[in-house]
Amino acid sequence: MAGIRFDKVAKRFGDVSVLEDLDLDIRDEELMVFVGPSGCGKSTALRLIAGLEEITNGKLFIGDNVVNNVHPKDRDVAMVFQSYALYPHMSVRENIAFGLRIRKMPDEEINRHVDDAADILGLTELLDRKPKALSGGQRQRVALGRAIVRHPSVFLFDEPLSNLDAELRVQMRAEISKLQHRLKTTTVYVTHDQVEAMTLGHRIAVLAPMGAEKKTNLKQVGTPLELYDSPRNLFVAKFIGTPPMNILPVTVDSYGDSVHHAGLRVPLSEGLKGEAAAYRDRPLLMGVRPEHIGGREDHRDWHDPVSLKGTIEIVETVGHEVIIHVRCAEDLIVAKLGAHRIPAFGEEIELVMNGDAIHLFDPDTERNLRRHTGD
Amino acid sequence: MIGADKRTGQVSHFWLHLFLVFFTVISTYPILWVIVVGFSGQQALAFADVPADPGFLDRLRAIMPWPQTWSLDNFRDVLTEQPFLTWMMNSAIIAALTTVLGVFLACTAAYAFSRFQFPGRKAGMMSFLVSQMFPGTLLLVPIYIIITQWLGLGNSFIGLVLVYSVTAIPFCVWMMKGYFDTIPIEIEESAIMDGASRQVIFFRIILPLAKPAVAVTALFSFMTAWNEFILAATFLEEEMKYTAPVGLKFFVGGFASQWGYFAAGSMIISLPVVLLFLYLQKYLVSGLTAGGVKG
Numbered sequence: 001m002a003g004i005r006f007d008k009v010a011k012r013f014g015d016v017s018v019l020e021d022l023d024l025d026i027r028d029e030e031l032m033v034f035v036g037p038s039g040c041g042k043s044t045a046l047r048l049i050a051g052l053e054e055i056t057n058g059k060l061f062i063g064d065n066v067v068n069n070v071h072p073k074d075r076d077v078a079m080v081f082q083s084y085a086l087y088p089h090m091s092v093r094e095n096i097a098f099g100l101r102i103r104k105m106p107d108e109e110i111n112r113h114v115d116d117a118a119d120i121l122g123l124t125e126l127l128d129r130k131p132k133a134l135s136g137g138q139r140q141r142v143a144l145g146r147a148i149v150r151h152p153s154v155f156l157f158d159e160p161l162s163n164l165d166a167e168l169r170v171q172m173r174a175e176i177s178k179l180q181h182r183l184k185t186t187t188v189y190v191t192h193d194q195v196e197a198m199t200l201g202h203r204i205a206v207l208a209p210m211g212a213e214k215k216t217n218l219k220q221v222g223t224p225l226e227l228y229d230s231p232r233n234l235f236v237a238k239f240i241g242t243p244p245m246n247i248l249p250v251t252v253d254s255y256g257d258s259v260h261h262a263g264l265r266v267p268l269s270e271g272l273k274g275e276a277a278a279y280r281d282r283p284l285l286m287g288v289r290p291e292h293i294g295g296r297e298d299h300r301d302w303h304d305p306v307s308l309k310g311t312i313e314i315v316e317t318v319g320h321e322v323i324i325h326v327r328c329a330e331d332l333i334v335a336k337l338g339a340h341r342i343p344a345f346g347e348e349i350e351l352v353m354n355g356d357a358i359h360l361f362d363p364d365t366e367r368n369l370r371r372h373t374g375d
Numbered sequence: 376m377i378g379a380d381k382r383t384g385q386v387s388h389f390w391l392h393l394f395l396v397f398f399t400v401i402s403t404y405p406i407l408w409v410i411v412v413g414f415s416g417q418q419a420l421a422f423a424d425v426p427a428d429p430g431f432l433d434r435l436r437a438i439m440p441w442p443q444t445w446s447l448d449n450f451r452d453v454l455t456e457q458p459f460l461t462w463m464m465n466s467a468i469i470a471a472l473t474t475v476l477g478v479f480l481a482c483t484a485a486y487a488f489s490r491f492q493f494p495g496r497k498a499g500m501m502s503f504l505v506s507q508m509f510p511g512t513l514l515l516v517p518i519y520i521i522i523t524q525w526l527g528l529g530n531s532f533i534g535l536v537l538v539y540s541v542t543a544i545p546f547c548v549w550m551m552k553g554y555f556d557t558i559p560i561e562i563e564e565s566a567i568m569d570g571a572s573r574q575v576i577f578f579r580i581i582l583p584l585a586k587p588a589v590a591v592t593a594l595f596s597f598m599t600a601w602n603e604f605i606l607a608a609t610f611l612e613e614e615m616k617y618t619a620p621v622g623l624k625f626f627v628g629g630f631a632s633q634w635g636y637f638a639a640g641s642m643i644i645s646l647p648v649v650l651l652f653l654y655l656q657k658y659l660v661s662g663l664t665a666g667g668v669k670g
Contacts, residue, residue: 050564050568052564052567052568072567072568072570073567073568073569073570073571077568078568079564079565079568081561081564081565082561083559083561085559085561085562085564085565086562086565087562087565087566087580087584088562088584089583089584098566098569098571099568099569099570102569102570102571102575103570146565146569150569
């Protein structure tokens, strides 16, 4: 078992900078998820840990050792690929045993380990089949088996579920979570799917593609709830959560105690007033999650809610709730209603917004004005 | 039905088949002739004498591949009275060594071209391609100088094996590289993570997966060496070292015109290639179409 530490790690391919100045501590026994849109360097970061790519700058630690120049086979890590990458000419048993055979483990011991791994993953019946005779989910399980059979100190998962259908994905997600909980192996899991990240990760690292002016890819690291409730910047706020957070341009009034936008006036909570004071008469971006806008009858508990009116443009019935897209002046606002009444397209509706739950972002730095614990 | 089908607008099958049969006969006729000459028991190339003033039937008789008698004499004589078996053995040794060496060199080179980035990678592949555009005989003089004068391997099997394997390399490398390119890189990365070295990956993962391409490459190398005549005739000086194709020429060259032996020998020579072809057939289709569509 071992933790992993990125110390000012950079990766460039020629002139193209993929990762810069990455500082990140992955704790022992933790399941860390790297999430971000394509091109954010999450897979590259994973391949740096695996040793499949060379580090351009900085240091990478596994346990207490710098592994920059350690060969992949000596890093004691196992990796599961998106495409499964099974050996097509070998049976399931041979696939799982391959890593042990390379390490010259005696045959009886190999068989014992393979049988154990197959038992954990429910592959016992399939051990003599070739990969082409397996379904997608079974192949994924074999790929998992190949990783766990070696009892490595680190598991690496590179979008392992993106080739599976929706139902199987949810099932395998739960299995991976259970497996990690049981084996307590430090795990790094890469995905572009924020739902997968939220449901699996002990902690999540949100990465963004390197832009011209940015210093690092890492936007925020935290538990799923920290990212959801206290996004540090606009990028994380927009990336985490479905449907995504509503972002509206607002102006701070001259007293610094409310923000307004197109007839909408939102008084600021005590905490935000202090932060907004520096922005009097200046524009900000306001973020509100869809669940903080809804029907008045659903939210009698909200203290002094802000009301707003609009025309419904889209209605999405999920079951336990209804997601509506409402046109308020020139903005399209996403809100959630209770399932008791499904509104009609084009209907005029009056909604309330929880003014205490808003986030304010500086339009230039994109930083969240709210102070966070641990800042 | 004659003429175009009014409903589908297609040429009727009768005419289509007649057309195909005609061309099939034209292309198989020479082979048929050789087979019949082999079984005729005679040494003549023709089966019937054409009179000075031939009628239609005489002409027809002359082009019918049908001998006056059937006999296996030619085969028996070729195998017993002539050193044909020795020549076959020589050919077999040379072709087998060429196949082993050629496949090994082609596989390793193609793997490097497929997976590694190095200076001259593109230039190397291009020069392989360009080398295929020149007729082989163009190389005869330089190869002769290199093999006999520089390496001192004239009149030896090793010299021929070297030349054959090396001249087969361009085609084989292109063939193998195309196939290696279709093997996903993740499989290798996965093996690296499993702790496998390059050698292990190459011999235990890549080569087994590339079986169809290896089969094609092997067949090509074997056929190149087995059928080759000009180089063998140039290099080999002693009659006992001849390969089978050179030996064949012995029957009909200069003062000899033993067409019966020639025909029987040709058939014996083509037998191993035909058998090999049949054996490797299941790999050939997938091997030759490799790289087109990945299934």
